[in-house]
Amino acid sequence: MNRSVFFLPGCILLVLFVGIMASPAVESAPSDMLSEPKLEARARALAKDIRCLVCQNQSIDDSDADLARDLRLLVRERLLAGDSDDQVRDYLVARYGAYVLMTPPWGPATLLLWLGPGLIFLIGASLIVLRVFRSGRRTGPETGAADADGRP
Amino acid sequence: MTRRLLLLLPLLLFLVTAVYLARQLLSGRDPAHVPSALIGKSVPETILPPLKAGKPGFARVDFGTRDFPADPVLVNVFASWCVPCRAEHPYISALGRLEGVALYGFNVKDERKAALDWLQELGDPYARIGFDPAGRNAVEWGVYGYPETFLISPEGIVIYKHVGPLHPELIEREIMPRLRDFREGRGG
Numbered sequence: 536m537n538r539s540v541f542f543l544p545g546c547i548l549l550v551l552f553v554g555i556m557a558s559p560a561v562e563s564a565p566s567d568m569l570s571e572p573k574l575e576a577r578a579r580a581l582a583k584d585i586r587c588l589v590c591q592n593q594s595i596d597d598s599d600a601d602l603a604r605d606l607r608l609l610v611r612e613r614l615l616a617g618d619s620d621d622q623v624r625d626y627l628v629a630r631y632g633a634y635v636l637m638t639p640p641w642g643p644a645t646l647l648l649w650l651g652p653g654l655i656f657l658i659g660a661s662l663i664v665l666r667v668f669r670s671g672r673r674t675g676p677e678t679g680a681a682d683a684d685g686r687p
Numbered sequence: 688m689t690r691r692l693l694l695l696l697p698l699l700l701f702l703v704t705a706v707y708l709a710r711q712l713l714s715g716r717d718p719a720h721v722p723s724a725l726i727g728k729s730v731p732e733t734i735l736p737p738l739k740a741g742k743p744g745f746a747r748v749d750f751g752t753r754d755f756p757a758d759p760v761l762v763n764v765f766a767s768w769c770v771p772c773r774a775e776h777p778y779i780s781a782l783g784r785l786e787g788v789a790l791y792g793f794n795v796k797d798e799r800k801a802a803l804d805w806l807q808e809l810g811d812p813y814a815r816i817g818f819d820p821a822g823r824n825a826v827e828w829g830v831y832g833y834p835e836t837f838l839i840s841p842e843g844i845v846i847y848k849h850v851g852p853l854h855p856e857l858i859e860r861e862i863m864p865r866l867r868d869f870r871e872g873r874g875g
Contacts, residue, residue: 588721588831588832589831589832591719601796601822602831605822605823605826606826609823609826628724629724630724630725630826630827630828630829631721631724631829631831632721632722632723632724632829634721635721662693
């Protein structure tokens, strides 16, 4: 049996990859969790959308930083005080600014951020469609000959 | 002819994007810096208990208001385990000796004894020191890094915040002009 030299390293990498992907997010310590499961579920969901300002690419749900834990506790404190999800978010934005939320706000300043990728996709897709459309017209179904570009 | 122009389009897009990104890279701005959400607003309503005997903590009443302006205040967030806090301390102390600005210390996530020892060792330039071991009050101020320094106007409005240690160049560039504004009756 002829195995490539990459087979074994490939297997090892695959196992590592699966292992890393399967590891759970940092969970709150049992003593931090709320006793009411619905509230706790809301707290976890909110935490996934709140940025840890110390490790800024992680949510407070994922981050091990001190500040992340402080904010996780704060979210639970506000939920216990009866705040809605939006009120909890507003509370944090009032103190830390819009950047504390992972989801950027929707407004004039962030319009390009939200619509940009879609726009680029549309431009690219239309360029491709135009290209195909033009090629289709040049070489009808009866000829298999190359068109002016040299493409079949 | 139009085909040639179309071929140039990706290059053009790239150049525009490159210039835009290069400007940000070369500007020296730190993209990880989070601007304070409190600028232009009144000082938060937190009440901070005292750290040491004989020196009061502070609350909103200890800052000036529109009706009763007071000295501008520099609120300095620090902790004994924070190395840059140690580095900036001499500059903070020197600034405190400057007439017209009061220094309030804001000790966060620290142990009382460690903080007191730290002040004993490095000197205590603060008129008031608030103690926030759990960090809950610090959240009201939007604190996320250590050290942080807030400049509060004579009317009790947050004018400026710096995350990270203060140093002479920064003090000269950001703090002194604002202090001069207060002294000459502008700003705030």
